[in-house]
Amino acid sequence: MNASPADLPLPRTSLRRRAEGTSLPVWLVFALVFVVAWVAAGTRGGDFGTADNLRNIALRSVALGLVAVGQTVVVLAGSLDLSVAYVVSLSAVACSVVMTGQTGLIVPGVLTALLLGVAVGLANGLVITRLKVNPFIATLGVSLVLRGLLNATFDNFAGAVPEEFQALGYDLVAGIPVSVVMLVAVVAVTWFLLHRTPFGHHLYAVGGDPESARMSGIRSGRVLVFAHVLCALCSAASGVFLASRLGAGAPWVGPDGGYDLESIAAVVLGGTALTGGRGRLLGTVAAVLILAVVDSVFNQFQADPFLRTLVRGLIIVGAVALYAYRGGRR
Amino acid sequence: MTGALRRVPAIWLVLLIVTAVIIWRNPSFAEPLSLLTFLKRSAPLIVLTAGQLFVIVTGEFDLSAGALITACVVVAAKVSAGDPALTWPVIGLLALLGAGVGLVNGLVTTLLRVPSFITTLGMMLVLNGAVFLWTGGSPTGSLAPEFRQYGRETGYAVAVTAVVVAVAWLLLHRSRFGHLALATGGGTRAAALSGVPVARMRIIAFVISGLSAVVAAILLAGFAGLSKEAGAGYEFQAISAVVLGGAVLGGGRGTAGGAVAGALTLQCLFTLLNLLGLEKPLRDTVQGVLIILAAAFAAYRLRKEQ
Numbered sequence: 001m002n003a004s005p006a007d008l009p010l011p012r013t014s015l016r017r018r019a020e021g022t023s024l025p026v027w028l029v030f031a032l033v034f035v036v037a038w039v040a041a042g043t044r045g046g047d048f049g050t051a052d053n054l055r056n057i058a059l060r061s062v063a064l065g066l067v068a069v070g071q072t073v074v075v076l077a078g079s080l081d082l083s084v085a086y087v088v089s090l091s092a093v094a095c096s097v098v099m100t101g102q103t104g105l106i107v108p109g110v111l112t113a114l115l116l117g118v119a120v121g122l123a124n125g126l127v128i129t130r131l132k133v134n135p136f137i138a139t140l141g142v143s144l145v146l147r148g149l150l151n152a153t154f155d156n157f158a159g160a161v162p163e164e165f166q167a168l169g170y171d172l173v174a175g176i177p178v179s180v181v182m183l184v185a186v187v188a189v190t191w192f193l194l195h196r197t198p199f200g201h202h203l204y205a206v207g208g209d210p211e212s213a214r215m216s217g218i219r220s221g222r223v224l225v226f227a228h229v230l231c232a233l234c235s236a237a238s239g240v241f242l243a244s245r246l247g248a249g250a251p252w253v254g255p256d257g258g259y260d261l262e263s264i265a266a267v268v269l270g271g272t273a274l275t276g277g278r279g280r281l282l283g284t285v286a287a288v289l290i291l292a293v294v295d296s297v298f299n300q301f302q303a304d305p306f307l308r309t310l311v312r313g314l315i316i317v318g319a320v321a322l323y324a325y326r327g328g329r330r
Numbered sequence: 331m332t333g334a335l336r337r338v339p340a341i342w343l344v345l346l347i348v349t350a351v352i353i354w355r356n357p358s359f360a361e362p363l364s365l366l367t368f369l370k371r372s373a374p375l376i377v378l379t380a381g382q383l384f385v386i387v388t389g390e391f392d393l394s395a396g397a398l399i400t401a402c403v404v405v406a407a408k409v410s411a412g413d414p415a416l417t418w419p420v421i422g423l424l425a426l427l428g429a430g431v432g433l434v435n436g437l438v439t440t441l442l443r444v445p446s447f448i449t450t451l452g453m454m455l456v457l458n459g460a461v462f463l464w465t466g467g468s469p470t471g472s473l474a475p476e477f478r479q480y481g482r483e484t485g486y487a488v489a490v491t492a493v494v495v496a497v498a499w500l501l502l503h504r505s506r507f508g509h510l511a512l513a514t515g516g517g518t519r520a521a522a523l524s525g526v527p528v529a530r531m532r533i534i535a536f537v538i539s540g541l542s543a544v545v546a547a548i549l550l551a552g553f554a555g556l557s558k559e560a561g562a563g564y565e566f567q568a569i570s571a572v573v574l575g576g577a578v579l580g581g582g583r584g585t586a587g588g589a590v591a592g593a594l595t596l597q598c599l600f601t602l603l604n605l606l607g608l609e610k611p612l613r614d615t616v617q618g619v620l621i622i623l624a625a626a627f628a629a630y631r632l633r634k635e636q
Contacts, residue, residue: 137579147614148616264447307459310459313451313454321442
């Protein structure tokens with residue numbers, strides 16, 4: 001920590017690298033898990049490396065991946081969002097209720113879902129910045145509000161999406177699922193926002209130290225609200241995907257997926273600091289893939305779902321301990 | 331008058347208002363017997379909140395508390411299989427389990443430097459997975475009446491809660507440990523530099539939280555019985571209660587009295603929403619709005635104070 005003149009990072013890139021870190025270790029862990037999974041499945045006569053299975057792993061990553069991308073943005077800003085699971089449900093239900101199985105209503109359905117996402121994001125952001133409520137409590141409260149409204153209005157799958165819309169969940173483009181292309185696009189746009197725009201720099205600054213960010217003329221509140229809108233928008237996109245995949249939306253699709261806590265776990269597993277200001281979006285992507293590979297192996301061996309939950313817990317804590325250990329030695 | 335009013339912690343005013351509305355809608359609530367019954371039902375949340383408070387004032391979270399409650403209830407049923415003679419051995423076993431879980435949470439958070447949000451989230455997954463892996467997916471066995479009496483009989487439940495609250499108050503506000511725990515969360519670096527064993531404070535806080543979950547589990551098993559989702563969501567209720575009681579997430583601020591008032595307010599709120607005959611799901615909505623409003627109010631008061 002002692003800054004000797006030799007330590008002072010002069011080139012711009014090294015300053016940035018130091019603040020934002022690198023996602024390389026997470027990808028190395030992913031490679032390791034991937035190889036181990038392949039070998040394990042191979043020795044047990046499973047088929048891990050087939051195009052079919054790889055496609056499945058990618059597909060499995062879409063729903064959590066979209067939410068986790070959004071969660072990364074808010075965590076980088078030093079906040080967090082516990083309402084994402086119910087935003088997923090809200091958007092899935094809105095999507096299928098508006099579409100009611102009619103092809104002509106696909107665009108209004110998707111727009112409604114995304115707009116609702118924006119509204120929830122705004123609510124989260126404003127409660128946190130204007131009412132000065134701790135993000136944990138604010139988004140927990142908003143998630144309770146959404147849960148109540150959803151469960152009071154719907155008690156089963158509601159509405160339906162037209163067959164054409166199910167293409168998003170099932171079709172392939174050049175052998176790649178459409179939804180995976182969508183995930184890649186969302187990651188690309190978010191990456192650009194984070195690393196190539198003033199908003200991205202401000203976001204890292206606000207997450208690193210809100211007070212100094214404010215003193216240097218950044219409108220911290222505005223940045224934080226925008227981060228929450230982005231997060232909710234990503235979660236809404238995940239809900240749209242799930243509606244197309246399931247054929248309709250239900251109030252429990254979000255919470256049953258455990259997207260709230262799992263997305264935060266993925267963000268941290270991806271090397272982003274929960275305290276904000278440090279981390280990489282691509283690390284989160286790698287973390288989501290790691291969880292999907294592990295899931296796929298468990299499916300292949302038809303292991304007990306409770307064993308899967310247990311192992312998931314150990315992996316998350318173990319990996320984060322590993323980063324902390326490496327970080328501590330630096 | 332207004333000056334004196336302003337010195338009363340906000341949460342007591344909120345509790346007073348909610349209680350007044352309940353009594354207005356249902357005067358019999360004010361009768362001693364129904365008040366005691368209310369206290370009995372609040373007992374698990376109050377106890378769990380008192381434990382969570384210690385973790386929060388040292389600057390951490392314990393998300394595993396709810397899963398630990400479920401684990402305790404399921405383990406007690408499976409091990410004792412309804413045998414009354416095993417009541418105390420089982421309670422001893424649960425205490426070991428709770429202390430062990432707290433110890434692991436504390437060691438992983440402090441020695442391995444994993445953020446407690448992740449540590450205890452992982453612990454929640456591990457506990458949920460392990461317990462149901464062991465019982466084959468659904469709870470088995472049963473709980474003897476001798477085990478359940480502590481939560482089921484109002485006298486026991488209220489007495490246990492009173493003792494827990496008194497111990498929490500003494501520990502946080504009248505002991506060296508509490509002083510150092512508050513210092514740990516208030517300014518970790520300053521505390522560490524002035525010789526506070528910061529890591530040890532946090533580990534002890536996690537152990538306290540684990541033990542409080544055990545007591546809460548015994549109380550909850552008393553009146554709610556054996557269920558797969560016995561403790562689900564309790565950790566969030568406890569954290570909300572602690573925050574309603576004026577503690578700050580991030581540590582350094584918090585009082586035992588406030589936390590208890592927070593837990594009572596939350597439970598009063600459930601009672602009130604029930605009383606108003608609101609559809610069950612809508613109770614969640616109202617609860618969400620009120621948690622946000624109460625936290626916003628507390629934040630507003632804090633800003634005016636400074």
